[in-house]
Amino acid sequence: MNQRTQIRDPELTRARILEAAEALFVEQGFSAVKLSELARAAEVTKSLIHHHFGSKEQLWEAVKDRAFERYFTAQMAMLEEAGEPDAALLRSSVEAYFHFLRENPGVVRLFAWTHLEGDNHCSELDSQLVGAGAEWVRQTQLRGLLRADINPTHIIAVFVMTCTQWFEAKCHHQHWPGMGSDEAFLEDFLKIFMEGVTPRE
Amino acid sequence: MNQRTQIRDPELTRARILEAAEALFVEQGFSAVKLSELARAAEVTKSLIHHHFGSKEQLWEAVKDRAFERYFTAQMAMLEEAGEPDAALLRSSVEAYFHFLRENPGVVRLFAWTHLEGDNHCSELDSQLVGAGAEWVRQTQLRGLLRADINPTHIIAVFVMTCTQWFEAKCHHQHWPGMGSDEAFLEDFLKIFMEGVTPRE
DNA sequence: GCGCTAATTGACCGGCCGGCCAGTTAGCGC
DNA sequence: GCGCTAACTGGCCGGCCGGTCAATTAGCGC
Structure with a gap:
């Protein structure tokens, strides 16, 4: 901003802008964010934001791309290190997904x-992810380790949506009477979910 | 707007503003809505909005209050007409809730x-609702018609969150490969959910 | 009918929004 | 070192945002 430390580092500048932008967009959403505020937060002039990203809209896209890229690679890694299909693995996948969201609240809000x-x-990225997950479920169904009378995609959807909504709407239902902690809820959800997808002997 | 039909009907004016405001807020969220646009949509001058509601913020509160009031009374009515606690009633409550959300997409977005x-x-209103629902679940658990090892509030939360997220994020997961229709998903969710909350004999 | 209240209008405002541009200068290739 | 590219600055702009106000008038109580 002022005359001190005239070192230039465009990569760092881009990173600073992206980081500050992500924080603000996550917090307030696209239209509530002001570029002036963002410039202050990133310790950068407003013009510099335009120089590196073109417009507020394009910056928003860049922020989303980066975050979803992170989400996608993390999930893909989890999927790939999944081993032999069985019900126990489904359980631990749900747990892993739940904990990933808890550790990445920004992604949830984005x-x-x-x-x-x-x-x-x-959704192209996400479709890949869901497709792979559903295929894994289908394999497990074929082995008789999960109920075969349920659409595999719906099995994925149920746990993804429950985990997502738990964190998206946390401010809302955390005050519900009798509501437990993250872990207590996950525990109870898994009781219902696992019982519901496992075949009766 | 112009000189024709100089009839005044403050109630109707308020209603027109509220209706247009709800539509826009539902669509775009608070900060993206412009009062000028809203005035045009409601066929009303901008000043009239301020006259009747004070400020954009207060109008937003009024819109939310009205919508949540509607939601609350609808849900309370459904709860009160619920009869003898048993598992089948839980199933039809989930169905009713799901269909209510489908018929009221605005509420979901709000x-x-x-x-x-x-x-x-x-949340005060909602806590009442959830409290009543959880109590109903607890009664059913006591009769041995639902698994007793799960927090009643969590049972409510699981189905509420799944239904909510289904409609909130519809634009997102409707393109997932293998995803079925509203009814097909509800069917599969109920298979999992009912199996998960019903005690094994 | 008369007068008072409040619904309604349209002109207007200060502020700040996203964006632009002319000018400066750091840093890299040569 | 030299020059060129692009990173970076600060001042500026048109537009429109939410909000105000004075003037007008419909409608209701009496």
Whole structure:
């Protein structure tokens, strides 16, 4: 900003802008964020934001791309290290997904904002992920280790949506009477879910 | 707007503003809505909005209050007409809730926006609702008709969150490979859920 | 009918929004 | 070192945002 330390590092500048932008967009959503505020947060001039990203809209896209890229690679890694299909593995996948969301609350909110915008530019990536997961479920069904009378995609959807909503709407239902902690809820959800997808002997 | 039909009907005016505001807020969220646009949609001058509601913020509160009031009374009515506690009734309650959300997509989005804002000014009403539902579950558990090893509030939460997320994030997962229709998903969710909450004989 | 209240209008405002541009300068290739 | 590219600055802009206000008038109580 002022005359001190005139070192230039465009990579760092881009990173600083992206980081500050992600924080603000996650917090307030696209239209509530002001570029002036963002510039202050990133310790950068407003013009610099335009120089590196073109417009507020393009910056928003860049932020989403980066976050969903992270989400996608993390999930893909989890899927790939999954071993022999069986019910226990499904359980631990749900746990892993739940904990991933808990550790990445920003991603959850970013998802939520984009859902509300009707934006589905991340759905190619997500479809891949869900497709792979559903295929894994199908294999497990074929081995008789999961109920075969349920659409595999729906099995994935049920646990993904429950975990997502738990964190998206946390501010809302955390005050519900009798509601337990993250872990207590996950425990109870797994009781229902696992019992529901496992075949009766 | 112009000189024709100089009839005044403040109630109708308020209603027109509220209706247009709800539509826009539902669509775009609070900060993306412009009062000028809203005035045009409601066929009303901008000043009239301020006259009747004070400020954009207060109008937003009024819109939320009205919508949540509607939601609350509808749900309370459903709860009260519920009869003898048993598992079949839980099933039909889930179905009713799911169909209510499908018929009221605006409410779902309004909920979503307020969740993201961290606003929980509707939580007293909601807590009542959840409390009543959980109590009903507890009664059913005591009769041995539902598994007793699960927190009743969590049972409510699981189905509420799944239904909510289904509609909140519809634009997102409707393109997932293998995903079925509303009814097909509900069917599969109920298979999992009912099996999960029913005691093994 | 008369007068008072409040619904309604349209002109207007200060502020700030996203974006632009002319000018400066750091840093890299040569 | 030299020059060129692009990173970076600060001032600026048009537009429109939410909000105000004075003036007008419909409608209701009496």
